[in-house]
Amino acid sequence: MSKVIGIDISKQTFDVSFRVNSKLLHEVFANNLKGFKKFIKHFDCSSFRIVMEASGPYYVSLATYLHEHGIKVSVVNPLIIKRFSQMKFYRAKTDKKDASIIREYGETEFASLSLWKPETTGIKSLKQMRTTLELLQKQLRQSKNQLSAFNSSGLVNKDAEKNLKKVIRTLEKAILNMEERMLVVCKTYYEESLDLLKSIPCIGDKTGMMLIAVTDNFTKFKHYKQLIAYIGFAPRIYQSGTSVRGKGHICKMGKSQTRKMLYMCSWTAKRYNKTCREMYERLKAKGKPERVIKVAIANKLIKQAFAVVTSKQKYKENYQPNICF
Template sequence: MKQVEYNIVCAGLDIGKTWLDAALAEGCVCQRFANTASGIAQLLAWLRSHGVTRIGMEASGNYERDAREALEAAAFEVVVHQPQEVRAFARFKRLRAKSDKIDAALIAKATAQWEGMVARRDKDLIEMAEILTLYEQVSDMLAQARTMAEHHRLQVVCEVQAELVSQLVRHKQGLMATILRRIRQRTDLVARFDLLRSLPGVGLVVAAVLVIRMPELGALKSGQAASLLGVAPFDRDSGAMKGMRFITGGRARPRTFVYLAALAAKRMKGGFKAFAEKLLSAGKPPKVAIVAVMRKLIEAANIVLKRQSLWIQRA
């Protein structure tokens, strides 16, 4: 078989609020740049001068946002690692020292070993994700405000609390209306949205969350959607010992909404309800049954988007 060689020059970027430390995966070439527009422009020129095509960085509380957007706009392949992934790589390499310069070199080496696919991000989805995050935060604040309101008796306090709840409800509704309006402005997104809406238990909010938070749906193989969401059980076997299966990892934000959709789907007449009842009658705990429905639901979402056909509910 003919061997194909890939000559990809990788670099790593350690993100700070003030500084950007860059390092090449090969050699000891490092450079520091200011985390400003002019500093990022200098970073791009430096990367080009060294022939870099792929650059890795850690998710850093959105301090990486400007640099990442500039790199992607300049056609660099950008890999965003989770911090625990980089630290695990450091433990594997038995590296204990830590500094911005060392971290940049470590990220560069981890990026050079990375075997995943680099996908370009959609600017509209990035902006909608930011609105969706605020929607989720307002939802949490609303739930907390309503809980607090149950314990107040003084009239003036009750009036202020009621006004707060009313304001949060308006903000929550307005944010979701904005998200839905932006989805409907794009034919490709509204097509995905309508397909997802055909699934049992998937309402307007859940469909919007999946469109925004899981754009990979429709391009995944069987089982990958469940793993990406974090509802795939992992084996824990060793020798003759067969351990319990547990779910771990995945995307927590969309998983919360798929959980709500699964609760609705398992009560609706059709295959999902029958599936849940079968698991419960076999002695499975209720939580295990719900997670199984979540797994079945997210895999169904991947299927309808891959086939570009509505979900047909069977009795």
């Protein structure tokens, strides 16, 4: 059996589950540098595979510390662990039990576990700035909606109106500044990839930066279909036997803001991107709904983006693949 240490991590502590001579053991360490040092001193971690969940930001420090000390780490999507627990019909939900489940999953699926590595400085900066940008945009929408609601009532308090307008101006300025700073970071670290992406009609700076951040500069996925599934544009068919014929739809398991941006790109791609325009006309002739066509175009844009960056060749409108017979 593969030697695996399962870790369930939280803000303050992390629970460790491991097996010694078929006996299951459990220990708890502090989620800080002192706890990390105590952990690797306590175990011969070089002979183990460490498996943990991607629990928000809490796992990053420990995973990075272990990686820097040459210890093999695998970080698993929490949903996978949840489904594995449900499959085993486990009912208990404690930190100790969660660590045991993660260890058991690691032992069962050891061959399929991929090694984790820290994100580069550029990607980490882009992701944090992008998250901040989304928060600012959300606050701006809320402020504008509130001001509009006050105006619709016909009775607007002058102080409330004045302060809301001030907040809106501040947020608009902060958003513009954040977008400019993101572009500087992206050009500093990933200028070549951004130029390649912008060669595709209807993909600009914002969408290009978003794709670079999501894909870790297109190193996170081996195939464009994996990226489509990660974003949440992969189709989901729901049918069983002869009686169940559910309506097909996309599997929205990715980040909604990413899907929204690519969906908006499809609106212009159906006019200005030759391949997407041909796809639009073909699917429209078959009677496909507009929304379905735009999702298909968004998938086509992802495929084009993946191709240009991984091949390091700019988009060619009349590109024909070399086919050997």
